[in-house]
Amino acid sequence: MNALLLPLAVILIVGGMACLAAGMTRTHALRGRPLPPAGTLARRRLAGGLLLVAALLPCVLEQGASIGPVLWTGLLTAGVLAVAGGLAAMGRPARGGD
């Protein structure tokens, strides 16, 4: 059980960050893609926030109430970089975008 907590936290955080990115107008503008409806963007951001909050639980279960939040904060950093790196790795947008 314990061995799965850290991977679970990573998955939740990367998923949460990905949802947040997908809910931001800037992400779509940079990719040169049509903007989803405002409601869809808001739902994605809400889902992202919930996933990030949910990731706190496996962190606390794995490391305890004092160290778990520190681990969670560190994983947030990894999550931002993973999603930003992934978006950059998808390459230059077809036209414009910067």
Next chain:
Amino acid sequence: MNPLGKALLGLHAWGGLLFGWLLVPVFLAGSLAVFEPEIDHWLQPERSAPAFSRAAAVALAEAHLRRTAPEAAVWRIRLPTPREPTLGVAWGSDPRQLHEATLDAASGRPLRERATHGGHFFTEFHAELLAGSVGKWIVGAAGIVMLAALVSGVFVHHRLLRDFFVFRPWANRRRAWLDAHNLAGVATLPFLLMISWTGVVILAETFMPAATVMLYDGKPRANRAEVVKSFVRKPAGERAAMLPLDVHLAAAEAILGAGTVSNLLVRHPDDRNGLVQALRHVDDRLSAVADHVTLDAATGEIFGRQTEWNPMAYAYRAQVGLHVVHYGGPALRWLYFASGLLGAAMMAAGIVLFNRKRRQRVGATRGQRWLDAAGVAAVAGGALACLAFLYAGRLLPAALDARPGWALAAFLGAWGVSGLHALRRAADDAWRRQLLLAAVLALLLPLLDLATARQPLDALRLGVDLTAAALGLLLAGVARRCFAAGDELPATVALSAEGAR
């Protein structure tokens, strides 16, 4: 931009630049210091990493001390751990000035180690620039400016939330560098705020000693003694056989927790008033307070224990614990290591960005050349200096007199050469060449390890080797992609042009 914004921008840009020259190497050394035991092990290839039993290791240490220093007033034993799989023994009359030796944790055989600063070199550089109190003042001041630069950065980059995930390596160079600077700064902002704040708190007493001096008659350790209880007594002068130390270890761990004792300190072994103090490690708690229990050496009865602490001690030591990351295991150590390097990369990107913008505005003036060279020396030179220290640790003859001093000379010498080289080259050329050299040295570090090893390859050394190789690849990528050849005039041409004007 309003006047406040301009002031914040000036603070962020110039404060970040001037203190960034110092903070980049400090962050680099701090990141390496996270793995101090592993680097220590790598720098001493005589060290073995066998499977061990803690109880058997303590018995071996006791046997060694009985043979080597039966009359010593103090014995100290450092128990082996997976991160430090050797057995440390020390003896003498003053617990702060002991003769030390390292033993194989499985056989008790003394290991003939080379003299070295070890991995602690990076910790010392990170905390005090190898310069004692003066170094602490400088690092403390840099930490305060770092906090100011972080806060001003949040205000200056007013589109921070909007550009949260934005990184455009395909964009023009200035924008790509700004994205890299912003992304690394945003992603590591909680870490950077925490590490800068806790670093300043740890150093606070060094640069504000007035309260301690006034309240404790100028005795710097007196306030610590008020918090950390000491259980000692004078020797009786009567002989009484001490219980075996593995028995004391088991008794202490029954109180402190199984597998938690890190050190044993024996005062007056085989005296009727002899004492055995067992200190608990802090690897599993945020607040770095080391519980301890002291046992009567002859009877095993509890003489004193401290497992509860003053709430302020918990609060202060929690900040120490947050900074030094002894807690949390490998996951948090790697997060600290990566976050520290990202913080250094964020500042390096800021330095590059500042210099490029300024060079575009003022040209390659003499002042700009110095700014460029300082930036290259701080970032690439810092990396080269660290690598030179590691190479010196393995390549200097093991029996060389004043060996640690020569390793320090290699560290400082590499840094000096980096600065001179940067002064003589165009900025991007210097960046590219020095980063490529650092990349090659890092990539060759595993080969150096294999070529100069005295023991079979173990997980600790392999970890250092693979990390160095991975960082080498990263540096090579940055050197080739971010500082492409042929962009700038050589420095001598630029300076001649300036002279002609």
